[in-house]
Amino acid sequence: MWGNRTRAAATALALWLAFVLAACEGASVATPVPVTIRIAGSSAMRPVLRDLISAYTQQHPSVLFNLRGGGSTLGEESIRSGAVEIAASTLFPPAPELGRPAQPGDERLVRTPIGLNGVALIVHPNNGVDELSLVQIRDLYTGAVLDWQALGSDVGEVVLVSREDGSGSRILFEERVMGDERVSLTAVVMPTSEDVVEYVARNPAAIGYVSRSHVAQWIEEEDVEATPPGEPAATPAPPTVKILRVEGQLPTRAALIDQAYALTQPLYLITNGRPTGRVRQFIDFVLSPAGQAIVARYHAPIR
Secondary structure, three states: HHHHHHHOOOOOOOOHHHHHHHHHHHHOOOOOEEEEEEEOOOEEEEHHHHHHHHHHHHHHHOOEEEEEEOOHHHHHHHHHHOOOOOEEEOOOOOHHHEEEEOOOOHEEEEEEEEEEEEEEEEEEOOOOOOOEEEHHHHHHHHOOEEEEHHHHOOOOOOOEEEEOOOOOHHHHHHHHHHHOOOOOOOEEEOOOOHHHHHHHHHHOOEEEEEHHHHHHHHHOOOOOOOOOOOOOOOOOOOOEEEEEEEEOOOOOHHHOOOOOOOEEEEEEEEEEEEHHHHHHHHHHHHHHHHHHHOOOOEEEEEO
């Protein structure tokens, strides 16, 4: 009798242990369901978004990102249609009284500012010009000034470089610099700021405009807080282009924050309605001290 009881107790104990082990094994293999966040829009924001995504996914490996460019206009069209979860845009909000009409669906969009960008004017390092006024830039881009000699340089006939339709940098440039004038039809049109930098670096007579994110390493800053704590300061590569002062100002972080630089624009992450779930978590990270330190590598942080 005692043998039967012992065997029964041993069987019950074995079943209980098997249940506990199965429960532990099930808990150990459970993984978060992967989530994909699609982002499209501003090519000016692409460098900083790449770094932000890299830092975020180190802590949240189950979140995947599909990052595409196409320009701010395309990004805003994509978020209105529901093709993406986040639009990256440097466009100012709609303001009909200022000539920026609202589009259908704009009333649902939530714009979260994450920083400030400056559109930098660049020339070849061999160009003797260091500074231009807005009027001089307009004269160059309308074709009123055809040779750099008129501005004190000897690099020859001016080669204009512009951006494609839909670019937030082009929209700002045409609003702030060109006004009612049109960019000369002789201008070379490039799809991204990176392409503009490469073209100007190869052509001594060229002038172009780019997001500061593509030339930030060559802008001298008074503050040194953009390097994350504990990380050594990076040694910039020799500049391939020269950044011009516009109305006496370079697009430094301080000049952007003070609105002292003439070609300053906002950086927005736009959602269709208030962000929720992983999208909200990512945007919260961008606005956190760690995220804003990454933003400061390329732009002026908002916080």
